[in-house]
Amino acid sequence: MQDTAHMARAIELAARGHGGTSPNPVVGCVLLDAGGEVVGEGFHAYAGGPHAEIVALREAGERARGGTAYVTLEPCDHTGRTGPCSRALLDAGVTRVVIAVPDPTPKAAGGAARLRAGGVTVTSGPLAEQAERVNAEWLTYARLGRPHVTWKLAATIDGRSAAADGTSRWITSAEARADVHRLRARCDAIVAGIGTVLADDPHLTARPAPADDPSLTAGPVPADDPRPTVRPARPLRVVVDTDARIPPYAKVLDGAAPTLVAIAEDATATGLDADHVRLPRHDGGGLDLHALLKELAAREVVSVFLEGGPTLAGAFVRDGLVDRVIAYVAPALLGAGPAALGEAGVRGIGQAHRLIFDEVSLIGPDVRLTARPVPPPHSREK
Known part of the structure; x- marks a missing residue:
């Protein structure tokens, strides 16, 4: 139930990026601390700007360590106009990541695998249909x-x-x-x-x-x-x-x-x-x-x-x-x-x-x- 509620909020945040992110996806992120309290939120607002995970991590600061991130799209694992979000989550000490939709692009995919390799627990699937709908254009x-x-x-x-x-x-x-x-x-x-x-x-x-x-x-x-x-x-x-x-x-x-x-x-x-x-x-x-x-x-x-x-x-x-x-x-x-x-x-x-x-x-x-x-x-x- 908690996973569903936080992912629903992440999807709501992702929708705020419509009209500004093309040719990139809209993405939302909710970050909890080790005690389960929301300490950071973010969404991808414009192409070339910070990704949703980065915005949420900046808001959370050190409180992200030992926490959980809810992300509507698999964190990217490549360096483009911004750095890889998978590594940013690892560096911040996040210990669990919940992903609604895997990234279908060969260039950006692989974030979940990198997180798992770094000892992070990765869960996939909650509200996948809703997350696909909010990102239908890019998908x-x-x-x-x-x-x-x-x-x-x-x-x-x-x-x-x-x-x-x-x-x-x-x-x-x-x-x-x-x-x-x-x-x-x-x-x-x-x-x-x-x-x-x-x-x-x-x-x-x-x-x-x-x-x-x-x-x-x-x-x-x-x-x-x-x-x-x-x-x-x-x-x-x-x-x-x-x-x-x-x-x-x-x-x-x-x-x-x-x-x-x-x-x-x-x-x-x-x-x-x-x-x-x-x-x-x-x-x-x-x-x-x-x-x-x-x-x-x-x-x-x-x-x-x-x-x-x-x-x-x-x-x-x-x-x-x-x-x-x-x-x-x-x-x-x-x-x-x-x-x-x-x-x-x-x-x-x-x-x-x-x-x-x-x-x-x-x-x-x-x-x-x-x-x-x-x-x-x-x-x-x-």
Whole structure:
């Protein structure tokens, strides 16, 4: 029971790092002294900054000796922008470490083995599912070699994303739209299709941007290790534009945030004055989305916020590339108009893409539904 309670607190701390740690994981740590009293807490607040264990150890000081550390992710065992946390725990005299999730990366893994070799008792597993959920973006990136994809949609109760005449401004409330910008700001990239760009000419920015959003400041750090003066970059805007149709006056090319245009290898990109990447087509048609995500991963994009229309969303769902769905449902009925999701490879009810609800909440007058795909049998992902 005690292990569960302290790990739950560590998971709560880890969540505070969302929006600041990419391309690193979010991690939380709770440190107890030899008598079982909490003497230190920490979380990884920003990439390049002190890891959760280091923050907790600094707070605990000598009281860490003989104590227990609860960590949401296996302590790292390599030297990158910071030193190995496994050795820091050994040097501090911690005698027991409880880990929720093992580190899946060959470079950083091995912390548990080093701790055991140093005489530390290592326990694994408490609240593993919850710890995986809080770190879902990075774990997807580390395990699958691609970014974690969240598909956001806004629709009426009857599933329409726009009216019969094509108008869709605004289906959901100001509160829901503000919530979307908050979620955008926590992702590394916002992805939309050329159809959305041509129809709506969106900015695809996060307003307020991460640097201006007080909810994204992850809390205090030690006085001798201040936060960097360089704030997080605005999310990368990605336009899936297979045939290079984007007009030069599109708002996504306004320089307000970095933009990448993904076009087909055989597309004629006459006059395309923007950062772009050529990718193979999928079965001779639209872009190969697996190749797109691989390219984004190579650019250290850990999390993607998919904002495209029904066609692009359907392609992502069809290819099994949606890891989370966030649906804003407005209390309205249209009866006609485009559906929120296009062709997704479903021919019969048995092929339906089933989801698990994680959260249902009111956002102003709207309902926000958060769900994730039912994992396939024997999947390593929870």
